[in-house]
Amino acid sequence: xxxxxxAAFAAALLAAPLAAAATLPQPxxxxxxxxxxxxxARADFRRKGPELLAFAEVKPxxxxxxxxxxxxxxxxxxxLTVGPSGRVYAVWPQEYxxxxxxxxxxxxxxxxxxxxxxxxxxxxxxxxxxxPEPLDLVFTSQNYHDYPDRFMGPADxxxxxxxxxxxxxPGGLFVIVDHRGRPGTGTRETDTLHRIDIAAVKAQVTAAGxxxxxxxxxxxxxxxxxxKEVFDKSIRGNTxxxxxxxxxxx
Numbered sequence: 231x232x233x234x235x236x237a238a239f240a241a242a243l244l245a246a247p248l249a250a251a252a253t254l255p256q257p258x259x260x261x262x263x264x265x266x267x268x269x270x271a272r273a274d275f276r277r278k279g280p281e282l283l284a285f286a287e288v289k290p291x292x293x294x295x296x297x298x299x300x301x302x303x304x305x306x307x308x309x310l311t312v313g314p315s316g317r318v319y320a321v322w323p324q325e326y327x328x329x330x331x332x333x334x335x336x337x338x339x340x341x342x343x344x345x346x347x348x349x350x351x352x353x354x355x356x357x358x359x360x361x362p363e364p365l366d367l368v369f370t371s372q373n374y375h376d377y378p379d380r381f382m383g384p385a386d387x388x389x390x391x392x393x394x395x396x397x398x399x400p401g402g403l404f405v406i407v408d409h410r411g412r413p414g415t416g417t418r419e420t421d422t423l424h425r426i427d428i429a430a431v432k433a434q435v436t437a438a439g440x441x442x443x444x445x446x447x448x449x450x451x452x453x454x455x456x457x458k459e460v461f462d463k464s465i466r467g468n469t470x471x472x473x474x475x476x477x478x479x480x
Contacts, residue, residue, distance in 0.1 A: 261310035
């Protein structure tokens with residue numbers, strides 16, 4: 231009887247990830263399982279990429295703008311999900327591109343080969359956010375807080391939010407993932423702790439005309455004291471992160 235119980239418990243543990251995967255829309259699940267992602271799948275448990283794409287309502291054929299894509303973890307997921315009829319713009323502000331080499335040339339090489347040829351890599355001034363066509367989604371992970379920092383100019387978040395609003399189709403989404411700052415700190419710790427107050431983000435983005443339509447706790451960590459720099463070894467990779475979904479009204 232004890233052996234049967236242990237076997238059932240083991241089976242339940244094995245089935246849990248499969249059940250979670252089954253809840254994903256089929257195009258996202260297929261993208262997550264693609265061998266073209268290389269080693270990206272190892273980071274899914276920590277970064278929750280497939281679940282985040284589901285939260286962002288990513289579908290085949292969409293036009294997605296991945297703002298400051300880093301090594302391309304989300305870019306590859308977006309590319310595989312939107313498919314050949316879609317387009318992914320992987321975009322760096324010039325100011326950020328100068329300090330993040332060789333990220334942009336690495337993604338250009340990736341975009342030159344199947345299945346990622348629907349990716350277009352772009353570099354543009356931080357103050358001149360633009361897109362070649364109307365977008366379904368603008369997505370940025372852990373970089374919204376960079377815009378007020380010295381190395382970015384600093385850039386104007388109010389201007390960025392208005393430009394994103396203009397670039398989206400009616401009904402389009404703006405999804406922001408970032409490191410949570412202490413309540414009341416606003417943008418005061420973006421250049422020191424690399425954190426931003428969620429209340430400030432909500433106020434800034436809605437001021438541009440967006441409606442807040444969703445929040446997710448996929449990347450929350452209530453044990454994060456929010457007093458340490460996000461690169462501190464004791465918290466790096468495990469910061470308390472908020473996920474906000476804003477919609478441009480139809």
